[in-house]
Amino acid sequence: MIQFDNVHKQYSDGTQAVNGLSFEVEEGTTTVLVGPSGCGKTTTMQLVNRLEEPTEGTVYYDGTDIQELPATELRRQIGYVIQDIGLFDHMTIAENVATVPELKGWDDDRTDERVDELLDLMGLPPEEYRESYPGELSGGQQQRVGVARALAAGPDVMLMDEPFGALDPITRENLQDEFLDIQEEIETTIIFVTHDINEALKMGDKIAMMNDGELVQYDTPAAMLEAPATKFVEDFIGPDRTLKQLRVLQVSEIMRTEVPDEHRDVVDAFDPADTVMADGGELIPVTPTDSAQVALSRCIQAGVRALPVVEDATVIGVVTEEDIRGYHADEIEATSE
Amino acid sequence: MSGIVSFFDSLVQFTADNSDRLLRLFGEHIVLAIETLVIALPIAIVLGIAISYNERAATVVLWIASVLLTIPSIAFFGMLVPILGIGTPPVIVALVAYSQLPVIRNTYLGVTGVDPAAVEAGTGLGMTRFERLWRVRLPVALPVVMAGVRNAVVLLVGLAAIGAFIGGPGLGFFIFYGINQGNTAMIVVATVAVSVLALAFDYLFAVTERGLRLRNGEDLEPTYTTRLFDAIRTQFQ
CATH class of the missing domain: 3.90.1280 (CBS domain Like)
Structure with a gap:
């Protein structure tokens, strides 16, 4: 679905954020990019919706070089959820969720129906929340709206940049669980960025562990826990690797x-x-x-x-x-x- | 005591004797303020938006607008006479110049003050630069812009009175004429009328600003006026 082919990204200040990245995100799976701060995981994610452009190498979307796809069109096909949520405070919840359908010019009935459907899916009863403003919602509820907004136009791919990182542990856990359920329903290809190995193990079908702009290991959670490729991976997983293995074992x-x-x-x-x-x-x-x-x-x-x-x-x-x-x-x- | 009473008497007497001229000048003053706003606002708002994309331009434009504001009004009007003659045109040009700073500054602060996360989300969801401006930056900035318009309008209603010095329209005529004639009542009545007009404009835009803030979902304690405003608005929906 998304293929990275020897991708490099160097910022104008000389920072090498991504260094020779090659891997493929399979369709319908959740791939978690995990690693310490500054390892290039967010940059890698943003290369997919062209918020960043590679300085070398190619990113393919469904087999097409994304440089050949118009950026705004591409982004409307790709859901985007960020840690700071970024809801539009001056719009109601319904208007926020309707953002991409409106940009795409859906008719009002279709948009309204879709908004209600998504608010229901995210556990926010439409009759209660449609006309609310983001400022009236808790952080967890706001991020539910953030996810609903990203899902609104039925994207093929979702990019989620530490979406639950700013929430308290209980809310985070709940949203993770709910999102796992939702993910089974929507069958979207998801790229999920986090620095939390536990979240990565929980959410990911595949984990891409990065360090210093390079891919260190790309594996299923079970395989990564079983056989860390390097000392770095082993350290990043932590000393309780065996217990973590039990966590991914059903x-x-x-x-x-x-x-x-x-x-x-x-x-x-x-x-x-x-x-x-x-x-x-x-x-x-x-x-x-x-x-x-x-x-x-x-x-x-x-x-x-x-x-x-x-x-x-x-x-x-x-x-x-x-x-x-x-x-x-x-x-x-x-x-x- | 009797001096004060007779002074008030003279004010009432003057107002009663000259009510038709007062009303005419009051009307001229309003028209002048509106004409100025119609020209000044588009220029200032477009400039304010334009400089939000370039920090260096922002510094320069805001600096020029501040310098304009420091020119003494009589001097400014006087300098425009050789170019534009006397009467309304030079007055409008000067007032447009004076009202730039508050509106440009507030537009600039408004559109650059939008939560960066909202802008990033907008970009990531596929908004073009124009869509981000139209759907996110401007609606959020509008109440702030309106606060700038309030500043500008109070400023320009007051300065418009000086415009009578070069034959401009409005209540300033009575002020200058009163000074020439030593007619204190004339000066005071015209001055009070200018103040009332400035306050009325200020109030009008304050209500608009509140309405915009409420529309943006800001949590404000509603006043009686905004309740009335909302009631009227819902009647028309």
């Missing part, structure tokens, strides 16, 4: 559908109406999409060695502490072979 990948006899008790203890175990410890079941890290945490919390995996209030299997540990042991073996 329960569904390690659960057993056949319940072993020794763990029968936790399954029997599960009652959709009551989550308290017989011995008094609190047992919270996991869902197949929860991470192995959550499962392990709840095992430790409840003092058990296994947890029921529950979907739609029925037990569909168990996940055991042993399997979580075992998954990692397998990997150690696989790497040493």
